[in-house]
Amino acid sequence: MRLNLNSILPAPEPVLNRRSRIIPVSDPLLNGNEIKYLTDCIKTGWISSLGGYVEKFEKGFSKFCKVKYAVSVSSGTSALHLALASLGIGRGDEVIMPSFTMVSTANAVVYQGAKLVLVDSEIKTFCIDPAKIEEKITDKTKAIIVVHIYGHPARMDEVLKIARKHRLYVIEDAAEAHGAEYRGKRVGSIGDIGCFSFYGNKIITTGEGGMLVTSNKRIKEKAEFLRDLAFSKEGHFWHKELGFNYRMSNLQAAVGLAQLERVEEFIKIKRRNAYFYNKFLKGTPGIILPPEEEYAKNVFWMYAILVNKDFGITRNELRAKLAAKGIETRIFFIPIHLQPVYSKICRGKYPVSEELCRKGLYLPSGFNLKQNEIKFISKVIRGTAN
Numbered sequence: 602m603r604l605n606l607n608s609i610l611p612a613p614e615p616v617l618n619r620r621s622r623i624i625p626v627s628d629p630l631l632n633g634n635e636i637k638y639l640t641d642c643i644k645t646g647w648i649s650s651l652g653g654y655v656e657k658f659e660k661g662f663s664k665f666c667k668v669k670y671a672v673s674v675s676s677g678t679s680a681l682h683l684a685l686a687s688l689g690i691g692r693g694d695e696v697i698m699p700s701f702t703m704v705s706t707a708n709a710v711v712y713q714g715a716k717l718v719l720v721d722s723e724i725k726t727f728c729i730d731p732a733k734i735e736e737k738i739t740d741k742t743k744a745i746i747v748v749h750i751y752g753h754p755a756r757m758d759e760v761l762k763i764a765r766k767h768r769l770y771v772i773e774d775a776a777e778a779h780g781a782e783y784r785g786k787r788v789g790s791i792g793d794i795g796c797f798s799f800y801g802n803k804i805i806t807t808g809e810g811g812m813l814v815t816s817n818k819r820i821k822e823k824a825e826f827l828r829d830l831a832f833s834k835e836g837h838f839w840h841k842e843l844g845f846n847y848r849m850s851n852l853q854a855a856v857g858l859a860q861l862e863r864v865e866e867f868i869k870i871k872r873r874n875a876y877f878y879n880k881f882l883k884g885t886p887g888i889i890l891p892p893e894e895e896y897a898k899n900v901f902w903m904y905a906i907l908v909n910k911d912f913g914i915t916r917n918e919l920r921a922k923l924a925a926k927g928i929e930t931r932i933f934f935i936p937i938h939l940q941p942v943y944s945k946i947c948r949g950k951y952p953v954s955e956e957l958c959r960k961g962l963y964l965p966s967g968f969n970l971k972q973n974e975i976k977f978i979s980k981v982i983r984g985t986a987n
């Protein structure tokens with residue numbers, strides 16, 4: 602059966618009612634030490650990638666993730682690219698990853714000239730389905746990338762078991778899941794490398810920025826080397842390998858350090874938002890609440906729901922209804938195999954990814970979201986708001 606793309610491709614963005622206060626999908630909290638540390642950078646002139654904040658932020662973040670090393674970079678996308686490059690993955694190699702993710706995960710593989718091999722996701726966790734990985738492994742497979750979608754960890758034990766059996770690297774794309782836990786372990790610390798994003802809507806932000814974390818010294822040293830244009834130790838301006846400028850600036854790290862000081866508070870706010878949504882939305886026919894499996898601590902980066910048929914109206918109709926009340930929402934990712942840039946090279950069937958894309962919606966999940974706003978949003982969804 603041919604897929605009806607119209608049921609998947611995004612409808613035009615609904616018009617937000619701007620007469621009422623707009624309740625945004627997310628907003629950063631920047632009222633800690635951000636200005637103080639930034640001012641220090643400006644006053645001392647340390648504004649590029651040298652300067653104390655980069656090191657302090659890296660040390661603090663490695664501690665937060667419970668790993669030995671953290672290598673700061675310019676974005677989550679560059680963290681993923683650097684991860685693959687540091688593992689020596691390139692042309693002729695295959696990398697397994699879920700189709701249901703942000704385009705960055707796939708781009709990183711293609712930047713290295715490796716072949717993308719997609720796997721479908723689970724409807725329960727939105728993450729890669731471990732039961733569908735092994736059939737995609739060939740003698741060219743070098744790594745599996747898991748993505749901890751919207752703050753919920755993937756099934757790491759199953760993935761690690763497959764990876765060990767076939768001697769594959771595991772990279773965790775934890776761009777959306779700072780502080781999430783799998784059986785008590787922080788995501789990013791479980792595979793060989795973890796990659797984080799600090800874009801403005803993330804759990805902590807540096808404006809733009811990212812981090813690669815690992816407990817492997819060799820990987821850490823290679824990542825630092827490639828991040829900094831592969832400057833040779835033998836002499837300055839001497840390059841024997843192709844490197845990248847993926848450095849984070851001291852200005853970004855200054856913001857990052859201030860954010861990191863409050864990360865536990867930020868995670869509590871995300872979990873509190875989810876607690877109130879769950880309370881007000883529980884039992885609504887046709888609305889599937891976000892997962893939190895028995896093994897998981899979900900950090901609910903975004904409060905992500907599925908709108909099933911028995912809800913009565915479609916996901917897009919619900920979006921329009923919320924927008925009319927000034928409530929901003931986002932649809933779920935459009936799977937990689939349906940992206941025009943990838944549809945020719947990624948064939949195959951990924952029905953769960955497509956279902957997630959058709960039914961998924963995330964609700965306002967910002968740090969400034971009030972309990973009464975969550976109640977109001979829930980009432981609009983349930984059809985009981987005035």
Ligand SMILES: Cc1ncc(COP(=O)(O)O)c(C=O)c1O
Nearest residue numbers: 676677678703705776798799800
């Ligand atoms: C799952 C996932 N991976 C990677 C990225 C890329 O991060 P960045 O935007 O910092 O490049 C994102 C960003 O939103 C993401 O959601």
